[in-house]
Amino acid sequence: MLKPFNSKLVLVAVASALLVACKSTPMADKPAAVEDKSPVATKPADSAPAADTSGVKEVVVDSNANNTGNNPLKDPNNILSKRNIYFDFDSDAIKAEFRPLIEAHAKYLLANGNAKVVLQGNTDERGTREYNLSLGQRRSVAVKKSLNLLGVQDKQIETVSYGEEKATQNCADENCFQPNRRVDIVYEGE
Amino acid sequence: MYELSKNATNFFMTKTPKAMMNLVRTFIFGLLFGLSSYASAALEIEISGGGAQQIPIAILPFGKSPEVPAKDNLHEVIAADLQRSGLFRALDTRGMANLPTNSTQVKYAEWAALQAQAMTVGDIQPLGAGKLNVHVQLLDVLKQSILADMDYQTSPNQLRYTAHKISDMIYKKLTGENGFFSSRIAYVNKSGKRYALMVADADGYNPQPLVSSNEPIISPSWSPNGEKMAYVSFEKKKPIVFVQSLNTGERKIVANFKGNNSAPAWAPDGSKLAIVLTYGANSQIYTINDDGSGLKQITKSTAIDTEPAFSPDGNWIYFTSDRGGRPQIYKVSANGGEASRVTFEGSYNVSPHFSPDGKSLAYIRNDGGKFRVAIQDLANSQVQLLSEGSQDESPSFAPNGRVILYATKVRGRGTLAAVSADGKVRQRLSESSGDVREPAWGPTVK
Numbered sequence: 001m002l003k004p005f006n007s008k009l010v011l012v013a014v015a016s017a018l019l020v021a022c023k024s025t026p027m028a029d030k031p032a033a034v035e036d037k038s039p040v041a042t043k044p045a046d047s048a049p050a051a052d053t054s055g056v057k058e059v060v061v062d063s064n065a066n067n068t069g070n071n072p073l074k075d076p077n078n079i080l081s082k083r084n085i086y087f088d089f090d091s092d093a094i095k096a097e098f099r100p101l102i103e104a105h106a107k108y109l110l111a112n113g114n115a116k117v118v119l120q121g122n123t124d125e126r127g128t129r130e131y132n133l134s135l136g137q138r139r140s141v142a143v144k145k146s147l148n149l150l151g152v153q154d155k156q157i158e159t160v161s162y163g164e165e166k167a168t169q170n171c172a173d174e175n176c177f178q179p180n181r182r183v184d185i186v187y188e189g190e
Numbered sequence: 191m192y193e194l195s196k197n198a199t200n201f202f203m204t205k206t207p208k209a210m211m212n213l214v215r216t217f218i219f220g221l222l223f224g225l226s227s228y229a230s231a232a233l234e235i236e237i238s239g240g241g242a243q244q245i246p247i248a249i250l251p252f253g254k255s256p257e258v259p260a261k262d263n264l265h266e267v268i269a270a271d272l273q274r275s276g277l278f279r280a281l282d283t284r285g286m287a288n289l290p291t292n293s294t295q296v297k298y299a300e301w302a303a304l305q306a307q308a309m310t311v312g313d314i315q316p317l318g319a320g321k322l323n324v325h326v327q328l329l330d331v332l333k334q335s336i337l338a339d340m341d342y343q344t345s346p347n348q349l350r351y352t353a354h355k356i357s358d359m360i361y362k363k364l365t366g367e368n369g370f371f372s373s374r375i376a377y378v379n380k381s382g383k384r385y386a387l388m389v390a391d392a393d394g395y396n397p398q399p400l401v402s403s404n405e406p407i408i409s410p411s412w413s414p415n416g417e418k419m420a421y422v423s424f425e426k427k428k429p430i431v432f433v434q435s436l437n438t439g440e441r442k443i444v445a446n447f448k449g450n451n452s453a454p455a456w457a458p459d460g461s462k463l464a465i466v467l468t469y470g471a472n473s474q475i476y477t478i479n480d481d482g483s484g485l486k487q488i489t490k491s492t493a494i495d496t497e498p499a500f501s502p503d504g505n506w507i508y509f510t511s512d513r514g515g516r517p518q519i520y521k522v523s524a525n526g527g528e529a530s531r532v533t534f535e536g537s538y539n540v541s542p543h544f545s546p547d548g549k550s551l552a553y554i555r556n557d558g559g560k561f562r563v564a565i566q567d568l569a570n571s572q573v574q575l576l577s578e579g580s581q582d583e584s585p586s587f588a589p590n591g592r593v594i595l596y597a598t599k600v601r602g603r604g605t606l607a608a609v610s611a612d613g614k615v616r617q618r619l620s621e622s623s624g625d626v627r628e629p630a631w632g633p634t635v636k
Contacts, residue, residue, distance in 0.1 A: 057439025061403035134473040141471040160428035165406035170602040
């Protein structure tokens with residue numbers, strides 16, 4: 001039977017799978033609604049100078065789902081489909097339970113020299129966004145170092161951070177905070 | 191600065207703060223009710239607090255000839271602007287029998303009886319070809335004299351903007367400082383899975399999307415002239431720094447190096463930005479031109495260095511670093527070199543933002559598990575906690591330094607809030623839908 005804690009992990013895993021199924025494409029321009037704001041004060045002695053606040057042009061950045069084929073990375077029965085490594089509070093130490101997962105990905109990367117991964121670090125929502133972005137990066141680098149020790153070259157790995165951007169909002173307790181402190185393994189092209 | 195006579199303020203000086211607050215609330219809710227027909231109002235404003243030193247001012251309805259469109263009640267926009275500044279108390283004029291539109295018609299005794307120290311009268315007349323002329327006079331009630339007599343040429347869809355320029359004029363005339371009502375703010379709205387970087391007038395009206403995406407957008411930063419916005423977009427599944435022109439929508443990648451690219455902050459002369467690059471485990475601060483050239487490393491540490499902010503004189507970059515174990519604010523020469531520590535009180539001080547005069551620093555302090563806005567006087571290092579939330583972030587000053595805008599959470603939803611730099615007046619701006627965060631106050635539009 002699944003405990004609530006585990007069902008949260010499952011939710012996170014599903015969300016990540018949806019996430020990796022998206023591929024971003026260049027932005028499409030949208031016509032601008034440019035607005036001329038130019039009131040002119042006509043009594044110069046005391047008047048404000050002619051003003052020109054501009055309208056704002058919007059750029060829309062969209063993602064398309066682009067997911068193909070049957071491969072070990074997507075096979076739910078293969079450990080390679082597991083992509084989440086969880087951390088303790090204020091820690092970037094990798095727990096023993098995630099060793100098999102990291103070893104499996106290392107083996108895959110060594111066997112597929114063209115494959116590349118992005119390691120996305122995440123934090124819970126506490127603290128400021130930019131500082132959390134930096135903290136999340138420490139976790140992704142910790143996973144990278146584990147892959148390096150298993151022989152994977154830096155050229156196959158990029159470490160980035162989402163900070164708290166993907167974190168569950170308004171957590172009241174540790175069961176809610178905990179799943180946010182993780183690294184997601186995302187393969188290039190996913 | 192014009193000195194108003196102060197001998198008519200006794201009535202309000204003797205009010206208790208609570209009564210004062212209720213009065214202010216009643217007045218503002220009346221205003222909001224009056225304004226509720228605006229479809230363009232996306233951010234709703236709620237105000238509380240206020241000091242006893244506020245200037246009581248009566249902003250009278252503007253006279254209008256029948257051809258002038260009825261929308262945008264200028265006097266309500268101006269009154270709300272002034273009230274929001276915390277330095278004025280806009281008086282309710284609805285009970286007054288005589289509402290003059292020119293100084294020649296004013297019976298000063300009636301307005302002195304309402305405790306007004308200053309008042310405005312004016313009218314709006316068509317000029318033909320869709321243009322309007324707004325005439326406004328600012329009057330000293332006790333001296334019965336004209337302080338300013340102005341005409342603003344405008345058009346029907348620019349009336350709100352004209353109202354903000356009039357508010358700026360009144361503020362300047364009566365306080366001696368520049369107003370900030372015609373400035374704009376940026377913020378990120380998250381609705382469902384959609385992120386939009388928005389730009390709105392300083393009073394929350396006229397919100398327009400600058401960029402939208404299914405991936406997060408954070409850390410907007412205005413160029414000093416208000417023409418460009420730097421921000422971080424995750425649209426390519428990693429943080430990348432963009433600069434976008436507000437007018438044309440043209441957008442350029444400034445930093446897309448391996449790893450993270452984040453935390454853009456403009457130099458005060460607009461020549462370059464400070465950014466944060468994180469290739470290894472530790473974020474470091476760099477400067478870069480807004481076309482992506484001229485990358486230069488500023489900090490070299492084995493710690494997280496992030497959230498850079500230029501001092502207004504351009505000589506220093508203040509930043510957050512955990513080099514001492516816990517995150518604190520440090521400063522380094524804008525050309526690099528040795529850093530020195532700025533914050534010493536408390537175990538977690540992050541996100542430094544300068545007041546425009548360079549004398550104060552606003553930042554976020556973890557105060558016993560609550561993240562709150564603090565302001566530090568850089569001359570004597572005195573610190574005051576300004577905000578009352580528990581997850582407050584992203585403080586930024588109004589162009590005149592009088593108000594600090596920040597992100598907070600109300601019942602779990604992200605909203606914007608503002609507090610006067612002396613902590614006396616608070617406002618909350620909430621969008622009707624979505625989660626609002628990452629505010630940045632832009633420069634005054636010249």
